[in-house]
Amino acid sequence: MTKKAEIIVALDFPDKNQALSMIDELDGACDFFKIGMELGLRVDDEFIKSLIARGKKIFLDYKYHDIGNTVEKAVANAAELGVYMLTVHAEKQVLEAAVKGAKSTNTKVFGVTVLTSLDEDYATQYGCSIKDLVLRRAAWAHDLGADGVIASPHEAAIIKTQFPALKVCTPGIRPAGADSQDQKRVTTPADAIKAGADYLVIGRPITQAENPRQAALQIIDDSSQ
Ligand code: C5P
Numbered sequence: 001m002t003k004k005a006e007i008i009v010a011l012d013f014p015d016k017n018q019a020l021s022m023i024d025e026l027d028g029a030c031d032f033f034k035i036g037m038e039l040g041l042r043v044d045d046e047f048i049k050s051l052i053a054r055g056k057k058i059f060l061d062y063k064y065h066d067i068g069n070t071v072e073k074a075v076a077n078a079a080e081l082g083v084y085m086l087t088v089h090a091e092k093q094v095l096e097a098a099v100k101g102a103k104s105t106n107t108k109v110f111g112v113t114v115l116t117s118l119d120e121d122y123a124t125q126y127g128c129s130i131k132d133l134v135l136r137r138a139a140w141a142h143d144l145g146a147d148g149v150i151a152s153p154h155e156a157a158i159i160k161t162q163f164p165a166l167k168v169c170t171p172g173i174r175p176a177g178a179d180s181q182d183q184k185r186v187t188t189p190a191d192a193i194k195a196g197a198d199y200l201v202i203g204r205p206i207t208q209a210e211n212p213r214q215a216a217l218q219i220i221d222d223s224s225q
Pocket residue numbers: 010012036061112114115116117150151171172173183201202203204205
């Protein structure tokens with residue numbers, strides 16, 4: 001059996017009720033959810049607190065990228081709600097402010113390295129490969145005291161080798177044979193775990209499945225082979 005990783009379901013829904021139905025449907029099978037920009041405007045702090053009170057773990061994926069003062073306070077606000085983890089862009093100033101904002105709380109700060117919907121064409125504008133860009137940003141996250149990074153499963157192994165202390169969370173997960181949709185740097189759940197991922201973010205392969213609970217249980221089962 002490979003190392004275990006936690007599955008996080010991306011609640012990419014346009015309203016709160018659809019998100020709540022999915023949370024209820026997955027109850028006990030998966031209790032770790034990502035709230036991102038699509039759902040973000042349709043929920044409030046009471047909603048997030050009520051989920052945490054029900055024992056759900058929340059990953060707030062707003063990918064903060066702003067001046068230090070704003071990032072620090074936004075992160076402190078989110079941490080006060082008790083979210084398990086959140087994302088900021090892996091830029092030096094942003095990471096530094098986010099780590100400060102989360103200080104003395106249990107909220108984990110993750111730096112987004114390079115989106116999984118981007119490929120080598122994106123990296124050419126920086127004059128390097130995707131791998132080098134991801135590693136540069138992972139190094140900043142590591143050196144500035146963040147808890148982890150968001151990266152594609154393709155980069156998970158090298159990040160874990162170079163920065164063993166960093167947790168790696170990978171979106172871009174597609175079960176064998178599934179449509180990759182807009183994602184470019186994808187792998188199966190089992191391969192992401194083999195590469196060392198600690199957390200797998202999975203949205204549409206579960207939320208748009210005919211039977212989301214069964215899809216989640218199947219992925220969890222496949223991941224622990
Ligand atoms: O539906 P799918 O499994 O592609 O959803 C992936 C989720 O992970 C989305 O909510 C997307 O915003 C998020 N994400 C990503 N790539 C990143 C960071 C976050 O796909 N690098």
